[in-house]
Amino acid sequence: MTARVPVLISGGGIAGLTTALLLRREGVYPVLVEKHAGVSPQPKARRFNPRSTEVFRLLGLAAEVAEASAPLASFSAVLAGPTLVAAQARDMSGMRERRLQQARIPELSPGPNVLCPQVVLEPILRRAAEERGVSVRLGTELVSFTQDGDGVTALLKPADGEPYKLTADYLVAADGARSPVRTALGIPRGGHGHLADNLDLYFRADLTGLAREKPFNLCEIDNPVASGAFLSVNGTDRWLFSTADFPEARTLGDGDWHDLLRIVIGVPDLDVELLSRSPWESAMRVADRFRDGRVFLTGDAAHMMPPMAAAGANTAIADAANLAWKLAAVLAGRAAPALLDTYDAERRPAGYAIAEASSTVRGHVGDMLAAYTSPDRRHDDLLATMFGTQYTEGAFVPDGRDPAPVDHYAPAGRPGTRLPHAWIDARTSTVDYAGPGLTLLTGPDNGHWITEADRLGLRLVEVPHQGWLAETCLPADGALLVRPDVIVAWHSASATPLAEAVQWVLGTAVASAQPQ
Template identity: 65%
Template structure:
């Protein structure tokens, strides 16, 4: 007998696990399969930005994520030198000082901080939460093949223990990595710069506590005749990673050879070091030309492989599934028409392409990434890019104000942009009001919206903060409609009635305003 579920997620990394948690929060029956027996043993992505942490906050995971990221809380700077022992902080120029101040201001724009949390530490947190909350999480289970039809998807699954079986799902999310067999089977082409660099990550264990006591770094650029690259802090004490592009994937130095290389670039000749793993990987830009193929959706690296610029790939992946989960839930519940799902590609493909392109221009490997960051020069305003980047079109109704600025952050409640942050009450931000359903945000005392919202089944929330009302362009009599992914769907200044707007966003017959 074929097993059934509403959504099948293939891939147990950050993208897949976050997708499963979001779907579960929306009440969607979800099965997650992952061919490996455990989450990633590699640190991989580490810098999870404010927007990603807002999603974890929405999922009620603020405390476990904070605990997981605590060891690296003070490891924020970037060093350069011929060895780690000789590495020093770069000279702070006026341009760099302005850049540092800009990044410090980011905390004021979000209810959640940016955190350093290695992927091999974060993924077990997400997996545990998914299992505890009722997601059917099946590691050591490979998706061997699938057939997609107008009515759904049927997957052939092969567990490491037990007999192969079939699972039918309404929809399939392919979060199965940059080499995505699902994307390949669908014949979806990719665009971008292509291959940029071959890299080798050497994960190792060595007690460097005293060496880094006065220079707690996030990344350390190394320029050495033996090997150039970058050191990465994994736990700030005895777990580290050295990433280099100086060795081909076929290179072998034997165990003692790799240990000697590490002793050289660390700068401690008698260092007691244990090589944990060697992971060759390609840095490149490959963006899928379509994020949707019928009932199948690409997310994360399957949709957009890119260089590791501030974990851009992982953060973009979290944005992908935050966008997709509520749309799948709305369609599965019958509150939206299936055409809503087309807006996943419409909204997220331009974001994925632009992010991958930017990362590729400044980062073929970690060394070039550090050089681009320490220069203090930003080709785009990072605050505007993180908090104010607009969708050009999609599941929202423009209000005639034109595109949001990209050279500075100017929140104004514009449809297609993330809602500005402000504290509504103790510990509750306007960003927290997103999901699992839509919400109508108004100035205080706007009771005329209450009946309309009630008739449509919408929550209403009065926001008393005058600064936020100004930032959201809400004057007396105004309101804005907030999507479950914290994106503004409608602003009353558009002149479109609320009921009509609500219906048009979801693609349903136009409702009559109460």
């Protein structure tokens, strides 16, 4: 008999592991398969924004991520020059307003910006997934699958064993930009398409002394031999040089690459070891749909975009947060299957907008950095972009107000926007109250909400923070219904009663909205 599981996840990168962990938080035991036996040989994404680190807080991993990112905590400089040795601090005068906005991030989120290369972060997520009961099957490839109205049957092939079948209620494709799952489904992609060919050289070299003098995050290199950018990986002996792909790359040996790296670093006799060489395409391609029956696309499988500020990885984490609680609610019978349609309705427009914005900086990473820091470049409001995004339709009840502004951060507790942050005590943010299940946040005058929340199976949390109540436009006797992905689902100013709102959000008759 073919074994059956609730959710099969194909892909063990950031998207797949985060989805698995969030499913466990909601009470679901998924199976995750990853065709590679170990972590990626490339550092990949490095910067994770506060919306992502908020998810790590919800997963109880904030301390581990902070420790892992500590080596690069002071690596914030942006340099430019003909070599790394000769590079100087880049003129950032055109970024003054953006720096002022970045300085406000601690006011708006309990999660920091962190530099934590994916090669460092993935083992943390994988270990947590295994410890919490996720069946992580490395070296196992999803060879093929079929689906019908009852589930998805997958053929899995371990590297050291015989193929076997596994049936799941749902399949999550977190299998990268070339997604075999998306290809098998025949889902087309739109967007700007190809933007540039690039080559990443991941190497070992002891640059501790140089990094101590100028701890840099990024260094743009303009050199006749090779232009591109250096990126810090651990701040001591692991680095990445990203450049345009060389037409003659296949004819170059390790010695040639070592010589090239010594030239652009500026140290002729430097001991260099090339760890990996990875060509990659910078492109914008977004799937025309993120759901096909019982199959869902997340991360790069859903939206491919240029890597500036790790936009793809951060968007993947948001995908996972959106999808996981919906799958869990449907699997537990707390929500109707129609709730799953809102994943595409919410995340596809958001993914397309982020991919399109990322595509305004083109070329290799050095070109992207130069364009991004240009005084002539127009930047959208960072805080509104990061914290103020509003879904236009989905699993929430509009309250009749106009949409949130896009030129500054002021979501005001609108349904379809992120729950505003405020510190309740030294360690607890309002954001930390999101999930598992739906949560009702109330003002201090909440007597009439207690019975209602109990009847509906909602967790109730009183928030006696006057500033936060004012920010969310809640009176002392008001309330917000919050989803596990930190999105407001209902505001008590709405004409819709709470019981009807829960039914609307879950798409089913009023019943317990809380995991049992």
